[in-house]
Amino acid sequence: MALCITNTMSGKKEPFVPLTPGTVNMYVCGVTVYDQCHIGHARALLTFDVIHRYLRFLGFDCRFVRNFTDVDDKIINRANEEGIAPEALAQRYINEFHRDAAALGLAEPTVEPRATEHIDGMIALIAALVERGHAYAVAGDVYFAVESFPEYGRLSSRSLDEMTAGARVEVDDRKRHPMDFALWKAGREGEPFWDSPWGRGRPGWHIECSVMSTRYLGQPFDIHGGGQDLVFPHHENEIAQSECGTGKPFARYWIHNGFVQLAKEKMSKSVGNILSIKEVLERFDPVALRLYMLTTHYRNPIEFSEEGLTEAQRTVARLYETASRAERLIGPSPDGAAESGPMDDFRGEMDDDFNTPRALAVVFEELRAVNRLLDEGHTRALDGRRNGLRAMTEALGLMQAPPERFLEERRRSGLARLDLSEDEIRRMIEERNAARRVKDWGQADGIRDALKEKGVLLRDGPSGTTWELAE
RNA sequence: GGCGGCGUACCCAAGUGGUUAAGGGAGAGGUCUGCAAAACCUCCAUGCGGCGGUUCGAAUCCGCCCGCCGCCUCCA
Secondary structure: OOOEEEEOOOOEEEEOOOOOOOEEEEEEEEEEOOOOOEHHHHHHHHHHHHHHHHHHHOOOEEEEEEEEEOOOHHHHHHHHHHOOOHHHHHHHHHHHHHHHHHHHOOOOOOEOOEHHHHHHHHHHHHHHHHHOOOEEEEOOEEEEOHHHOOOOOOOOOOOHHHHHOOOOOOOOOOOOOOOOEEEEEEOOOOOOOEOOOOOOEEEOOOHHHHHHHHHHHOOOEEEEEEEHHHHHHHHHHHHHHHHHHHOOOOEEEEEEEOOEEEOOEEOOOOOOOOOEHHHHHHHOOHHHHHHHHHOOOOOOOEEOOHHHHHHHHHHHHHHHHHHHHHHHHHOOOOOOOOOHHHHHHHHHHHHEOOOHHHHHHHHHHHHHHHHHHHHHOOHHHHHHHHHHHHHHHHHOOOOOOOHHHHHHHHHHHHHHOOOOOHHHHHHHHHHHHHHHHOOOHHHHHHHHHHHHHOOEEEEEEOOEEEEEEOO
8 A cells, every 4th residue: 555645735635646756855834933832833743753754764765844934023022022132032942942852852854944044035936926916015015916826725725705704804905905915024123124126124924935845845846744723824825925936836745733732722822721842841751742642643633631641651661661671582673674464554554644543553562462472482473573563663753762771761860850769779679579588578568668659660570670660 | 604623432542335343541350470560361332422314234425413623813
């Protein structure tokens, strides 16, 4: 089965055929850098990280561009409030973004362009639009004339009439049509500006993505992605600008991820229910967050759930413990050949519009199979299955560190939150094992309970007693 | 008002016309263990918001109703 993708443009699942065999060009709208990223951003980031990883897993040479929008009204307003330069504010949040991205374990994009580095390209595209009669200048502003593009509204499947009827559209006499949008904004005092044929000013919101995507990927390119909320107006406007400016089609497959909800509600500033990535990662493992996100299909809404994250945390430990057990028994061989049956199943599910919930079902079945073989000490059969499990979890970005190192790190960071040292735990385990040797079960169980009270769980195995932290 | 999505077991969540409705968690029983824990094994929805309809056959298609959510304004 070949890869199929639900294309927002058609609303249907379509076989994915890249423009150039073996290569995928993908652009994903990044963030406007004026504030901390929240878990809604995390979902979009993780969704496209998994898509990116999976495309590479399939062997595609995947060129992945994710931008920063670093000139915008919100940035200017926020910078003014803080009394600092917009550039400084943007840089601060670009730095913050990079920290979050690293914490989330995102694979690096091929290019990470900034809007302010592409002003020339934007001016050129706007000039082309004016020349072709798709845009008009009014007192230093330049607007896109939506009526000049019959296809306008196709992505979001609505017509200009539907958009205007009863919609909350601001009245602006300078616009020819209420839905016309700004390509270029005349500069005001105290704002960043660039010289242009229409005077000093700055770009409108959508033009930067039209320019940066095609600058690095050509036009048309294969995949354009982003959050569901960008379908209209952002992506609709990008299409209008790019197709009218060049006369060529823009992006071929449109992918949009669903929202993160908080208490059944969309997370938004106005509701005041924002949860930053940082806050969440202070309490939950990034891999657990990733796993949790993947348990719901990327197009569906997902509820932020403490219970769900805690459960995911447990599952991540299970995954790494099994991988670690296997390494101890048969050694590491992450590049070894994988058992083909389960891998085919996994690919079949992922090929079906990146159906991660089903792909995870395969992962869990393999996890059980590997544990069974481990229990039986069946080393010969183990190798292929273990390699397969490893390959699947790596393709999803769930396994990014050697298992033992991950578990060690997890213990260390968890321990930092308890008033207990590793030595102390070892000492108590020693004490308990001494009691066990003389069959003083009361004393042994007492020590175990005391540790459990502190959040340390003991496990007696044939090769001694190990411990782990409760979630 | 216009456009779109969702409602599946105690919880999360796939499945969108056809043998037994994935998977995870919880729960029950079992193997192992001094007892636990972990791991493994077994069980756990004749039913998929409700009511009609189409069909040999529907969670899956159609209609109506109920409930929830998103977009139409900055938003991942």
